[in-house]
Amino acid sequence: MQDTRDTRYTMLKGGGNIKVESIDEGKFSQIAEEVRIKAVNHIRDEKPEAFSAPAQSRDYLRASVRKIALESGAPDINRIVDAVSNDILGFGPLQRLLDDNEVNELRYYKYNNGEYEKNGRLHRIEDSKLLFLSEEHMRRTAVKIAQSAGRRLDESSPIVDARLPDGSRVSAVLKGVSLHGSTLMVRRFPKFFSLDELVAMGYLNEEAKAFLKMALKNKWNIVVCGPMGSGKTTCANSFTGEVDTDVLTIEDPIETRPLNDRVRQFEPILPNIEDKGGVKLSYIVQTVLLRTRPGLLLFGECRDFNTFFVLTGMNTGTHSITTVHSVNCYDAVMYRLPILASMSSEGQSMGMNYLLGLVASSVDVAVYSGLIKHDDGRIERRVLEISEVVPKWVNDMLLPDVRVIFKGANLVQVAEPKLLKKGEGGRVA
Known part of the structure; x- marks a missing residue:
C-alpha cells in the first residue's frame, strides 16, 4: 500500500535537518477543511466586508485563519494557513x-x-x-x-x-x-507581444513579418490556424498593434488584449438557470458589428456552428481576423472552416459548395502557427506556413485556391503572392 504521509523537516542551526512530524494526507485534508469552515464562519461574523475586498484584507484574512488553526490544534500550522488562505483569497x-x-x-x-x-x-x-x-x-x-x-x-x-x-x-x-x-x-x-517582439523571439522572420504587415495595411482578412496551445491567439492579437484604427472583438470567452487604445470587446451571455435571457454570438454579429462599423474586427476561435456567423461577418467588407484549429493552412480553409460552418442550420441548408464559396470570398491569408518539440523536452511555438487564399471559379462554383507563400521552420518564401494585385476595394477573381 502506498504511504500517503507527508514528512516535514525543519532546518537546524549550523546545518542539517530534523524530522518533526508525519502527516497522513487524508487526515491533513480533513483538518484543512475543518479550519476553512471555521475560518469562513468567523470572518463572516466578525468582518464580512473582507470577502468583498480580499486583496485589501489579505493580512486580516491570513491572521484569522492562523488564529482558528492554532485554536484547533492543527499540525503544520504554516501549511494549513497557506492552503486555507489560498482557498479564501x-x-x-x-x-x-x-x-x-x-x-x-x-x-x-x-x-x-x-x-x-x-x-x-x-x-x-x-x-x-x-x-x-x-x-x-x-x-x-x-x-x-x-x-x-x-x-x-x-x-x-x-x-x-x-x-x-x-x-x-x-x-x-x-x-x-x-x-x-x-x-x-x-x-x-x-503577456501579449507585438509583431516585432514575436520576430525577436524567433516566432517568425523579417520576411514573413513584412508580408503580414502588407496584408494588414491592405486590409486583407486573416485566419490564424494551428493545434491547441500553438500561439494562435497571441499571433492574432499582435496584428491589432499594426493597424491605425479602432478594434472590435467578439469572443467566447474573451481572451485577447488588443494592443490598441480604441477597443470594444464583446462576448455572449449564457441563459440563466431557467434557460431564459442570454445573448448569442450570432446576435452580436448581426447587431453590434453591422451597426458600429469597426476598423478591425477580431473574432474569437472558430470551433462550432457559430463559424457560419463569423464567416458572414468577415464577408461584410470589414477587415477581419479569426483563429481555428487545423493541421495546416489548406486544411483550415478547405475543410475545417466550411465543415464547422455546416454545423449551423443556415449552413446545412446552403450546402458545402456555397460554404466553400463563402470561405473563398471571406479569407485572404492563412497563417499556420505550429509546435516544435525538441529532444530536451522544450516546446517552441513558431509560424511554419503562410498561404494566400485566392477565389477562383471552377465549373460555375466559387472555390478557394490555397497557395503557399512561406513554408518551413525558417519560413522560406516559395512563391510570389497573387494577392498583390488586390486593391482596397476589390478582390482577385
Whole structure:
C-alpha cells in the first residue's frame, strides 16, 4: 500500500535537518477543511466586508485563519494557513502557479495529479502545496472559478469554459463526465507581444513579418490556424498593434488584449438557470458589428456552428481576423472552416459548395502557427506556413485556391503572392 504521509523537516542551526512530524494526507485534508469552515464562519461574523475586498484584507484574512488553526490544534500550522488562505483569497493551490508569470499552462488530470508548462517545458507537479487536497476541494475551486466568470458549473452543467480575471482561459469538467475525477486546465496569457517582439523571439522572420504587415495595411482578412496551445491567439492579437484604427472583438470567452487604445470587446451571455435571457454570438454579429462599423474586427476561435456567423461577418467588407484549429493552412480553409460552418442550420441548408464559396470570398491569408518539440523536452511555438487564399471559379462554383507563400521552420518564401494585385476595394477573381 502506498504511504500517503507527508514528512516535514525543519532546518537546524549550523546545518542539517530534523524530522518533526508525519502527516497522513487524508487526515491533513480533513483538518484543512475543518479550519476553512471555521475560518469562513468567523470572518463572516466578525468582518464580512473582507470577502468583498480580499486583496485589501489579505493580512486580516491570513491572521484569522492562523488564529482558528492554532485554536484547533492543527499540525503544520504554516501549511494549513497557506492552503486555507489560498482557498479564501484566490483559487486554492492554483494561486501560486497563477502568480508566476513564467507559467503558461496548467493541467490537472485529477485532484492529486497534474503538470504545468514553464519557459517552454512541461513539469510534473510534485509539491503537495500545488495539488488539491481532495476531489471535493478541486470541485469547489472549479465552481468558484466558474462563478467568478459568471458561468455555471454543477451536475446539470458539468463542463465549463471560462475566463479568469487576469484573462487566463479555464476549462473544467466535473467527475461523472470525467471518469477518473474532475479535471481542470488553465491556459494563460501573461503577456501579449507585438509583431516585432514575436520576430525577436524567433516566432517568425523579417520576411514573413513584412508580408503580414502588407496584408494588414491592405486590409486583407486573416485566419490564424494551428493545434491547441500553438500561439494562435497571441499571433492574432499582435496584428491589432499594426493597424491605425479602432478594434472590435467578439469572443467566447474573451481572451485577447488588443494592443490598441480604441477597443470594444464583446462576448455572449449564457441563459440563466431557467434557460431564459442570454445573448448569442450570432446576435452580436448581426447587431453590434453591422451597426458600429469597426476598423478591425477580431473574432474569437472558430470551433462550432457559430463559424457560419463569423464567416458572414468577415464577408461584410470589414477587415477581419479569426483563429481555428487545423493541421495546416489548406486544411483550415478547405475543410475545417466550411465543415464547422455546416454545423449551423443556415449552413446545412446552403450546402458545402456555397460554404466553400463563402470561405473563398471571406479569407485572404492563412497563417499556420505550429509546435516544435525538441529532444530536451522544450516546446517552441513558431509560424511554419503562410498561404494566400485566392477565389477562383471552377465549373460555375466559387472555390478557394490555397497557395503557399512561406513554408518551413525558417519560413522560406516559395512563391510570389497573387494577392498583390488586390486593391482596397476589390478582390482577385
